[in-house]
Amino acid sequence: MSVIFVVLIPLLMAAILVSLWNVPKGRKVIAIIGSGAHALAGAWLLTTVIQSGLVTKNISGWIPPFGIEFRADLFSATLVALASFIGLCVTIYVHSNIDDERTNFGFHPLFFVLLGGISGAFVTADLFNMFVWFECILLSSFVLLGLGGEKKQLRGSLNYVIPNLFSSMLFLTGLGLIYGATGTLNMAQLAERTAQINPSTAALVTVVFVIAFGLKAALFPFFSWLPNSYHTPPTAVAALFAGLLTKVGIYAIIRFVGTIAPTTASAVLPILTIVCVLTIVIGSIGALAHTSLRKILGYLLIGHIAFMLLGLIVPSQASMAAAYFYMLNHILVITCLFFFVGIIQWHTGQIDIRKIGGLQAKYPALAIGMAIPTLSLIGIPPFSGFWPKIGLLQAATDSPIFFASIIFSSFLTLLAMAKVWMTIFWRAEVTEAPEMPPCPTTKALPAYLLAAVILLISVFPAPIADLTNRAAKEFAPYFQINGGDQ
């Protein structure tokens, strides 16, 4: 086994599924097997990295910096493992949740290209290679979003495509500038050289990259594409996007500022702090204004995404560990919530909370299942969202404005989710729901599975906290340069 398997398996699956274009039977089962293999590869990578600390692979045997290096440290390996697990859940969910029209037009190959792109972006140690993986993610997500060609989907697609294309251009511009200034694209070599180049050039490059990645991560003021597009595709696609795509942007920002250009962080941190605070505040307020379940979750996603940059803003191992823990937990929670929204949509045919009611009486299991990610999202103790949040608050005492915005956002999240809960679960049924067959097992299984995982983390947070602590240690040079305590 080698680190490239986490990228090769999904790409190979995409190739296999393209060749089965005209064989509709068994496509979904093959996809589940492929995802399972990918999840196994991800788990293997994580256990190997936990034991040895680092797994690298030089593609075609070219030694870095001449060739492209794949490099999985704990920070990326955990994300790859989690992404492959989410991928497996989504493939199972898709089994009953995607129509023939979409599978006939290549849903599965695109899904695997997306998964391969995400894994590749996490493990690559070459900045241009990261650009290529970003394009992989981008193109497959464009098509996944538009696949089906419903009117609202096309609207959503354009809202998504325009800013993301602009972000790619900025990424490429930044690549050109940093290559011109340092003469390399290998991340380890870049980290040595960015300290030596002209500080204003370095600051310019960092700003260009942070804007490019910030656009993908839906930070203020580049967030409006997210709630305008994430509610349009089928739930499985929306769950995958919400769980993983914005986190790739966050990962790229942390990787760039934390590893590649730690010396220029002081130039962008003041702005980044304001951007994060505004993202948190606006995202949380936006969640209150909407009545569509998916839009509420979309805005909450924006409101929470900026927490994950606290590790950069307050440079200490504790804050990075807490932010990373929060990120891992958030991937699970938001995907799980989107799955449950899909189940609600199955039962009621609606996602507008004004039209849904009385779910608790009719579907008690659904209420119990959905309560877990909801409480975890808000951060109610002892659910899994509480543990990283308390770490975040402890770390944020150095940045009072961030501290205040975390509290503010927690309350607004509570308010938004309480509104949702009281409306759709506790009040009486408002409209006669159409008689639907019971929810298919493959649709319910991943949702409850994720809820069980969240519950497990809630009860045993120590191993994850340990893991995130070790992962945060990998950014020790960043904390040193920027005057953190480690």
Add this chain to the structure above:
Amino acid sequence: MTELAVAILTGILFTTGVYLLLERTMIKFLIGLVLLGNATNLVVFTCARLVRGAPPIIPKGEKVLQPPFADPLGQALILTAIVISFGVLAFSMMLIRRTYDAIGSDDVEDLIEPLSQDPTEPESAL
């Protein structure tokens, strides 16, 4: 000198590209995308040094390349970027065409859904 000229050209392309991206008509957006793509490629091209008539080939008997030479890697990067932007452009064209067919307008303003969306319209069960 060449660098300065290319830098100014890149600036003009970036400005026009961003201006067109902010237009309300989708076709203008598409043209803006093309200009921005070219501007970006020119940036990478310039950053890899502009040297005429000096292919990066190590002469016989030498061990390393003697400057001045243009960095071939930068040009290889552009090649990749051009291929990618070609694909992206083709996709965007189709998407805009389909959107135009669906909503009957090429005004970006019409992309925004009306806020008071009729909640009685049922969602598909997907």
